[in-house]
Amino acid sequence: MLTLIALGVLGGIALAGGAMAITLRNPIYAVLSLVVGMLGIAGVYFLLGAEYLGAIQVIVYAGAILVTFLFVVMLVSLAPEDIPPIPRGMPLYITLLVAGGWMGVLAYALRSVVDLPTPAQAQNTDSDLPYLYGTLPPVSKTLFTAYAFPFELLSVTLLIGLIGASLLVQKRPTYES
Amino acid sequence: MKAELLYAFLTLSAGLFSLGLLGLLLRRNLLLAFLAIELLLNAANLNFLAFSRYHNEPTGAVFVLFGICLAAVEAVIGLGLVVRVFRVQEDLGFAKLSKLQW
Numbered sequence: 001m002l003t004l005i006a007l008g009v010l011g012g013i014a015l016a017g018g019a020m021a022i023t024l025r026n027p028i029y030a031v032l033s034l035v036v037g038m039l040g041i042a043g044v045y046f047l048l049g050a051e052y053l054g055a056i057q058v059i060v061y062a063g064a065i066l067v068t069f070l071f072v073v074m075l076v077s078l079a080p081e082d083i084p085p086i087p088r089g090m091p092l093y094i095t096l097l098v099a100g101g102w103m104g105v106l107a108y109a110l111r112s113v114v115d116l117p118t119p120a121q122a123q124n125t126d127s128d129l130p131y132l133y134g135t136l137p138p139v140s141k142t143l144f145t146a147y148a149f150p151f152e153l154l155s156v157t158l159l160i161g162l163i164g165a166s167l168l169v170q171k172r173p174t175y176e177s
Numbered sequence: 178m179k180a181e182l183l184y185a186f187l188t189l190s191a192g193l194f195s196l197g198l199l200g201l202l203l204r205r206n207l208l209l210a211f212l213a214i215e216l217l218l219n220a221a222n223l224n225f226l227a228f229s230r231y232h233n234e235p236t237g238a239v240f241v242l243f244g245i246c247l248a249a250v251e252a253v254i255g256l257g258l259v260v261r262v263f264r265v266q267e268d269l270g271f272a273k274l275s276k277l278q279w
Contacts, residue, residue, distance in 0.1 A: 003182060011189040018193055018216050022200030027209060034212055041219050044189065048230045053241050060245050065215065065252045072256045073208060076263040084205045084270055092203070099199040106191035113187060114180045116231075134226070138235040139242070147239050154246050161250035168257035 006047050013040030026080045027073045031066055038062040050134025186227035194220035207262060207269040211255045218248045 017037020024030040038061045045054035086092065132138065143151055193216055200213030222241045229237025263269060 004185060007182075007185055007189065011192075014189070015192055015196065018196040018200075021212055021216070022196060022204060022209075027206075030209060030212060034215065037216070038219070041193075041223065044186070044223065045226060048186070048226050050226050050230070050238055050241075053226065053238055053245075056242065056245060060249060061215075061219070065249055068252060068256060069208070069212065072259055075260065076208070076269065078206075078208060078269070082206075082269075083209065084272075086203050087205075095199060095202045098202065099195045102198060103191055103195035106194065107188055110184060110187045110191065114184050116180050116183075118180065133229060133233050133235045134238050139238045142235045143239050143242065146236070147243075150243065154243055157250055158246065161253050165253045165257040168254070169260050 003047065007044065010040050010043035010047060013037070014044060016040075023086065025083055025085070027078045027083060028070065031069045031073060034069075035062050035066050038066065045134075048134065049132070052134060052136045052139050180231075183227055183231045186230075187224060190220045190223040190227065193217075193223065205271040207271070207274060208256075208259050210271075211252070211259070214255075215248065215252070218244060218251075 014037050017033050017035070017040055020033035021030045021037060024033060038057060042054045042057040042062070045051075045057055087095075197213045197216030197220060200216060201210055204210055204213060222244050225237040225241045225244065229235065229241075259269060262274065266273060
């Protein structure tokens with residue numbers, strides 16, 4: 001029960017931050033409210049007992065990715081009047097219908113997880129206390145044994161992203177010159 | 178964790194996903210569309226972690242770690258594209274976004 005209340009509060013923060021991020025006219029405020037939403041999601045991660053990923057969410061998402069977004073918003077000097085207003089009338093209703101219908105479909109389809117059998121490992125721990133699956137030792141053990149090769153591939157992917165981004169933004173000579 | 182609680186977490190994730198979808202469809206600006214994509218990615222990560230907790234098994238957490246790293250790469254490439262497009266036409270609206278040539 002306590003978990004459900006905490007989930008309501010933290011999930012409410014996450015949803016409110018996300019809703020403000022997609023409605024606010026000023027792009028800087030939109031990015032900052034998404035930071036608040038990411039902190040709410042990090043709180044949900046902590047609630048799920050994944051302390052390590054909650055910290056990573058705060059550091060990498062709220063701290064690095066969204067700050068990069070903020071840099072780019074300032075770099076391209078996006079003013080609120082550059083942002084097209086949210087469409088009114090028919091397009092808005094159709095979009096709301098699509099997103100709301102998708103939410104309804106998801107909520108209905110996910111209803112079947114209630115009938116899932118309780119997994120064998122969790123049967124003797126029926127309390128709402130978080131387990132230790134998400135702390136650093138089990139995560140890193142899985143990461144460096146079963147997923148060592150994908151981990152190495154991921155570092156190569158980061159390198160490719162680095163090279164690609166620097167190639168994208170550098171000034172190139174035009175073909176005419 | 179009980180299955181009902183799992184359902185609550187999955188519903189939150191579905192709500193975040195729908196918000197991201199809504200933002201992607203409503204914001205007609207390249208940069209703000211990327212912001213909505215971040216919401217979509219986070220909804221997927223939340224699902225992974227909820228099931229990871231349900232099965233008490235760290236594999237889902239490892240995949241969330243991969244997902245966050247790939248989101249960082251995606252953000253860097255996407256923001257590079259934004260800067261590039263801005264340098265060419267100084268307008269990030271979808272209406273004028275019809276070519277990716279330099």
